[in-house]
Amino acid sequence: MNALTRTAYLQQEHLASITRRHFLQRCTTGLGAMWLAEQSLHAAATGHAALPRRDPTRPLEPRPPHFPAKAKHVIYLHMAGSPSQLELFEHKPQLTQLDHQFCPPSFLEGKRFAFIRGTPRMLGSVHPFHQESKTGQWISNQLPQFERVLDKVCVIRSMNTDQFNHAPAQFLMQTGSPLIGSASTGAWVTYGLGTENQNLPGFIVLLSGGRMVDAGKSVWSAGFLPGVYQGVQCRSDGDPVLYLANPAGIDRQLRGSVISAIEQLNRQTHEELGDPETLARTAQYELAFRMQANATDSFDLKQEPSAVHEAYGTELGKESFANNCLLARRLVERGVRHVQLYDWGWDSHGAAASEDLRDGFVKKCRSIDRPIAALLTDLEERGLLNETLVVWGGEFGRTPMAENRGGVDKRVYGRDHNPQAFTIWMAGAGVKRGHSFGQTDEFGYAVVEDPVQPQDLHATMLHLLGLDHTKLTFPVAGGLQQRLSNVTKQAVVIKKVLA
Amino acid sequence: MSLEARTRWQPLHANRATSTGQAKLVARLSEGDGVPEVIATGTITLNSIYTVDVPISAGGVFNALRLEVLPDDLERAISLPEPGFVLSRIQVKWLPSGDEAQAVDIPLETGYDEDPDAFFEVEASLSDDPGGWCGYPRFHRKRTAVFIPTKPVTLPAGSSLRFVLSQNMQSSGIKAQAIRRLRIAMSPDASWTDLLEAQSLRRAELNTLGKEIDRIPSVAVPVMAEQPLNQLRETRVFLRGNWLTKGALVAPGVPALLGPMLVTNRLQMARWLTSPDHPLFARVAVNRFWEQLFGLGLVESSEEFGTTGQEPSHPELLDWLAVRFARELQFKPKTLLRELVLSATYRQDSRVSSDLLARDPRNRLLARGPRQRLTAEMVRDQALSASGLLSSKLGGPPVMPQQPEGIWRTVYNGGKWVTSPGDDAYRRAIYTFIRRTSGYPSFQTFDAPSREYCTVKRLPTNTPLQALVTLNDPVYLEAAKGLATRMLTAGNTTEQRIARGWQLATGRPMTPRETSPLMELYRQAQQRITDDPKDASALGQTTELAALTVVANALLNLDTVLTR
Known part of the structure; x- marks a missing residue:
């Protein structure tokens, strides 16, 4: 597909080089023609007035949305492995009544599971539920801090997907396609809107939980979009951006001298050869020099007062979800467009204590409860929540049946993957507050009302950012205008969750 | 039976x-x-x-x-x-x-x-x-x-x-x-x-025969073979691409629209595809070699010669090269590459006037020599080569050059990134251990594909993150130190040493005009190191070597070095 994408691109480039010679005179890279081609094609295909042209030397410069936006930034908290909705948001008394009984055959007919074999037993929620006072929504006792900000979020209980293994399901949630190679949400968002702070990457990825997301780095790749839109993986310990720090012995002043020498020599090269790409390269060195200062500063959590650390539960120098939440706030504050967090360790199969709903799961809940509550409160206090869209969720749900891997009833409790129903929530810019959307059946097994597919979520996210998901497109495979919400699906904006 | x-x-x-x-x-x-x-x-x-x-x-x-x-x-x-x-x-x-x-x-x-x-x-x-x-x-x-x-x-x-x-x-x-x-x-x-x-x-x-076989030297590489007939698996159409919904049984063959052809297995397919009479094979091949050297193919859509591909810019040249490659050169890539690089077109100066740039910004008309940024692998290999660190060892298992802690993560198998010992950390880039889910970071920054798809060509980008790699990645700092060490032995004056570094990095002698910014940088570095010698030993044991390392670091980041 990549190869074909490029073909399509190059074809249009060819066209553009004939028709828009004037503009090309100002282009400094080959990419320039491509931007233009995409623009002219976009305008022709949609019949809309073309958006401002892209400056090829500044691919990430801010761009206006298609229509007035509610959200300017995204913070996406992906819980890799998929947390159990039945231990957090989905109160199902009827499931509790069936606890430990063999699963009715009707639940198993025609279904495929990742690990369940034969006839499993039903598993009632292992944690008690109660009604939260302000919203009246049922919630378990595992997120006591988050419960206090439940009135800020819109819980979507009717998510469903067609993928039941982690990697393809993560790809679907993050890129709109279960196959490797499509562009991630963050890449689309920065492609559509650029980013406000040119001294920081526009799409930043932060990891916690100790392991890589199952789908690997491709889950934040630019896919078929140009490589500049791929997520930049930053670390909460060490250099936040790779190779940001100068090596020992070269301080900022000396680095400045090095870059100045490079600049002078590059200028000579340009005078001699006249290749505009040389000037563009020099500009990137200057940008890198500024990024060194800005990114270091953005990632310096020591600058935060102790009250903030207290609220988030951050620990300096550690890789943690709490640190990443605080970093996300700092980055959004500085104009980063899309901050993507991945927290690994939510795959509660019950094959080990770390996957036990009463043990590992509880610890995971504790590690996100306070930071998320602090993040939402902090964003609101700073006036950022009304321009930042926060999304939380996994890649699928978990079964109302207990897992019986190897045909043995486990000493520890876990649930298998359930693509038919799961819960996510959104908060912030343009999203209803204290709202609950969608319904599942009495066991939380399948959606019965207002189903939401990943591509609907994508369409809705883009809508909040002022982008029409059918118009933010990119040519792939012989001219097909692909989009985040995937042309093979009927994606709709979920209007009922919009404020 | x-x-x-x-x-x-x-x-x-x-x-x-x-x-x-x-x-x-x-x-x-x-x-x-x-x-x-x-x-x-x-x-x-x-x-x-x-x-x-x-x-x-x-x-x-x-x-x-x-x-x-x-x-x-x-x-x-x-x-x-x-x-x-x-x-x-x-x-x-x-x-x-x-x-x-x-x-x-x-x-x-x-x-x-x-x-x-x-x-x-x-x-x-x-x-x-x-x-x-x-x-x-x-x-x-x-x-x-x-x-x-x-x-x-x-x-x-x-x-x-x-x-x-x-x-x-x-x-x-x-x-x-x-x-x-x-x-x-x-x-x-x-x-x-x-x-x-x-x-x-x-x-x-x-047992006896087995022992004799064991005595024959061999390689431990598994060889692909077709399954015996009785073990062959059926191949069926996946309806709407879904591997769980199987449609009609299919047999090996070629699309019917290509007309009747006697191709039923892979060997026949390979022979048909690479036949000297095949009108496309040699064209596609020479176009790709051309693209490697000139940055753009004669047919720009080098991955697509079909109806959605582009017309060649120089159709007669493409035909001539294709016929020559297939007939006279008998598909020998080295001979073809030699002819291409010795051609008057390739050997043109890449200097461009603003007028020519306006008329032909992307050099489709080949009125000047090609000029492009090095690929990810070349950027690394060149730096190691200029520094004298590059290992020329051929073959063997992949190696793990330096990469920062915390970047390499595997999903399921707990594999670790352990920097290869000795020379193995300085092998050519193609020997680098690559995992699709966790690529080698500095290659990815320089547009190396993530290997999710076969990629015929790469679209080069130009980003600040690339500058950070060649300025600060420990691999490039080591290369700078290596280059500085070679510079030190080149002469008695700083100018001679810097000129040597220039020669090693760019492959051509330094002009007086190019000397002064580097001499100035050398003086500034020397001054910094004398003022505050705290960490300078990380750059070199003596002030002189440390200051030359700073100059080498600049050399390895010049546009003229990163571009060919």
Whole structure:
């Protein structure tokens, strides 16, 4: 597909080089023609007035949305492995009544599971539920801090997907396609809107939980979009951006001298050869020099007062979800467009204590409860929540049946993957507050009302950012205008969750 | 016809079948062919041991026992293989009466599998060794094994046989690897016992031959081969691309729209594709070589020569090159590349006037020489080469050059990134260990593909993150130090040393105009290091070497160095 994408691109480039010679005179890279081609094609295909042209030397410069936006930034908290909705948001008394009984055959007919074999037993929620006072929504006792900000979020209980293994399901949630190679949400968002702070990457990825997301780095790749839109993986310990720090012995002043020498020599090269790409390269060195200062500063959590650390539960120098939440706030504050967090360790199969709903799961809940509550409160206090869209969720749900891997009833409790129903929530810019959307059946097994597919979520996210998901497109495979919400699906904006 | 197929088998009907754990065994007559069989239902527990009792009503002798394991649904299994089984251990006992205390072990000498498995051997089922007869980890057709007792066994009428089948294997995703549908038969055919004798003679011969084979030097690289005919899997159309919804059976061939062609296998396909008469092959090939050298192909869409591809910019040149490559050069890439780089077109100056730039910004008309940024791999190799660090070692397993902590993460296997010792950390970029889910960071920054798709060409970008790699990545700092060390030995004056560095980095002599910014940088570095010598030793032991390292760091970041 990549190869074909490029073909399509190059074809249009060819066209553009004939028709828009004037503009090309100002282009400094080959990419320039491509931007233009995409623009002219976009305008022709949609019949809309073309958006401002892209400056090829500044691919990430801010761009206006298609229509007035509610959200300017995204913070996406992906819980890799998929947390159990039945231990957090989905109160199902009827499931509790069936606890430990063999699963009715009707639940198993025609279904495929990742690990369940034969006839499993039903598993009632292992944690008690109660009604939260302000919203009246049922919630378990595992997120006591988050419960206090439940009135800020819109819980979507009717998510469903067609993928039941982690990697393809993560790809679907993050890129709109279960196959490797499509562009991630963050890449689309920065492609559509650029980013406000040119001294920081526009799409930043932060990891916690100790392991890589199952789908690997491709889950934040630019896919078929140009490589500049791929997520930049930053670390909460060490250099936040790779190779940001100068090596020992070269301080900022000396680095400045090095870059100045490079600049002078590059200028000579340009005078001699006249290749505009040389000037563009020099500009990137200057940008890198500024990024060194800005990114270091953005990632310096020591600058935060102790009250903030207290609220988030951050620990300096550690890789943690709490640190990443605080970093996300700092980055959004500085104009980063899309901050993507991945927290690994939510795959509660019950094959080990770390996957036990009463043990590992509880610890995971504790590690996100306070930071998320602090993040939402902090964003609101700073006036950022009304321009930042926060999304939380996994890649699928978990079964109302207990897992019986190897045909043995486990000493520890876990649930298998359930693509038919799961819960996510959104908060912030343009999203209803204290709202609950969608319904599942009495066991939380399948959606019965207002189903939401990943591509609907994508369409809705883009809508909040002022982008029409059918118009933010990119040519792939012989001219097909692909989009985040995937042309093979009927994606709709979920209007009922919009404020 | 195999001995197994020639043999007349007598199916055995179990009157009792039990399992440890949660599985339930049921003896029944198959609905389809009426053959007696035992099926396992319910949840099959790991390490299940099945006990199957078979009454011997008529009495007689048996020389061989046949076990068949079938998928639940033979037809469906062909397209969607079922969970497999591993028979870890088979024990056969003779029960003269109902009294279990009188059970007598029947020793089995050997076993045959109709198509030996790559993982496990059938003979492992006769002992507690790991493995055993299997369809592992999934299987899609009936599997057959024959076990032969050490000597023929006489069974009086009214007694019974007991089969104890242990299954200890599990696999990821499927878990219990256990038999779900079993048929047992026996035969009084003496040919099986005769086999034993033949086999013991053969064994000695095989051992000798095996040792001789071992003495022949070879490589430990598996060679792809086609499956034997009887093991070929069916290939079906995936309806709407869904691998779970299978459509019509398909056979190897070429799309019908290409017209009738005698291509039915890969070898024929390869020969057809690369035939000197093929109008496309040589064109596509020369275009790709051209693209490697000039940055753009004569046909820009180098991955697409079809109807959605582009017209060549110089059609006659493309034709001429294609014919020459196929006929005179006999597809020898090196000769072709030599011709291309020695051509007047390639050897043009890449200098461009603003007028020409305006008329032909992307050099489609080839009025100037090509100029492009190096690829990710070249950026690294060039820096290592200029510094004298590059290892010229060829071949061998991939290596792990330096990369920062915390970036390499694997999803499931806990693999670690351990920097290769010695020279191996400085091998050419193509030897770098690559995992699609966690690529080598500095290559990715310089537009190396993530290898999710075959990529004919890369779109070069120009980002600040690239500058950070070549300025600060420890690999490039080491290269700068190496280059500085070479510069130091080049002459007595700083200017001579810097000129040497320039020559090594750019491949051409330094002009006086280029000297001054670098001399100035050298003086500034020297000053910084003298003022604050704290960390300067990281750049070099002496002030001179440290300051030259700073200059080398700048050299390796020049546009003229990163561009060819």
